[in-house]
Amino acid sequence: MSTEILANGRTYIHRTSAHCETGVTSALFCDKGFDISEPMIFGIGSGIFFGHLPFVKWAGLPISTFRSLPGLVFKKAAKRLGAKVVRKHFRNPQKGMDELRRVIRTGQIVAVTTNVYWLSYFPRRYRFNFNGHNLIVLYETENGFRVSDPALREYTLDCSTHDMERARFARGPMEARGLMYYPLSVNPNPDMRKACITGMLDSCKQMLKIPIPLFGVKGIRYLAKKIIKWPDKLGNVEACRQLAHVVRFQEEMGTGGAGFRYMFAAFLQEASELFESSELNGLSNEMTAIGDIWREFAVVSARIIKQKGQAEETFAKAGGLMMICAGREEQLFKDLNNVVRKLKA
Amino acid sequence: MELEDEIFNDGLPKAYYKHDDNGQYVLETDAPWAEKVSCALIISGNRANLEEIRKAVLAGQKSPIYYYMEMRQLTSGMLAKAAGIAVFRVKRHFRPEIFAKLKPSVLNRYTNALRVTLEELKTVPNI
Incomplete structure (x- = not known):
């Protein structure tokens, strides 16, 4: 310090x-x-997100983001905390x-x-x-x-x-x-419970309800399908570059390890203490498990990059892991939605 | 030493969330292996690209502006915005024969945007 x-x-x-x-x-x-702790801000500001933007190019490569737009977390958290x-x-x-x-x-x-x-x-x-x-x-x-x-x-x-x-x-x-x-x-004594509930519901909305297939859970599926097709479509060298770009987004501009998944899990953990709800704690563990899969995806991708795509780790496997993430995250946010609706502010 | 260790030993570390044995989240500074590999791939790609461009400039196929743009990791659109010159003109200035005829006022705009000195802008490092 x-x-x-x-x-x-x-x-x-x-x-x-x-x-x-x-x-x-x-x-x-x-x-x-x-x-206030960092994960709490992240949860209240609904920072968790996924988006793949093939038309926004960054050094010639499409952006895939694992969090909401820069600036939004501060805006939302400030509003919800008064x-x-x-x-x-x-x-x-x-x-x-x-x-x-x-x-x-x-x-x-x-x-x-x-x-x-x-x-x-x-x-x-x-x-x-x-x-x-x-x-x-x-x-x-x-x-x-x-x-x-x-x-x-x-x-x-x-x-x-x-x-x-x-x-x-x-x-x-x-x-x-x-x-x-x-x-x-x-505000020195904001209504934390209300802020948390708003934040969590908004996160669910962002991940599940955006009717464009590039965002939220649908976005993860979209990118997973694309990754599986990359080696045929782009050739190995370019596919590796694109994959490295995705991993870099996940590991680096995310909080490391697994995008923002671990941080959201930390938020759910804190929230479960706040609400004394064991269900939220269970969801936190599930989020950690999902984070671990994301990390595994990163490791598999890194192996592909290292071997230049010749050995047993394939793009199909990496895409498959991402598909699993998508499925489990969808379930998690649906559960979270149900759990949060039962909580009292 | 491999590139990934080299680039990760330089500069300050970043913090990462990690699940410790008690199920609590703590911050630690070890970068995950996957990050190192992907970061190294992108950086080595950039370096190789830059080296190729440097050779092209020395061979007289591109103007030095192109090299410095790549060095600053810009695209022509971003450079055009930063320098306040239309994109098509920026692209035209990538041609060495047109670059050679540029007025100092235009060159100054590029030096400000790319943050290099005027002497530097006229050549590329010849190693």
């Missing part, structure tokens, strides 16, 4: 989290005196930087959305053009800013002004346009 003194003399404690946005949101709320927030986009970089400076001078920590590529403190392996990385700016230093990046382990870091401006106003798909956000006030 490392602590920092903010501009108005308050202390800020850096806490590591597995994912940038939920970590940032939890840190912002903790800073306002409302202690927090007043400020979210601002800027057209003019200079105005954006000035506003950021003005706010952090008052001692308020601010979360900004950045492009990972231009953050020079970030490990090289994660630096690619992705306009959705969130971090917290603590205060101004001589030639830059002191930032706390919850996605990295136990450090607060320096980031130069140049880097910051470049990262905040990078162009490309899903432009952040200098998005900065912070809570003005947080």
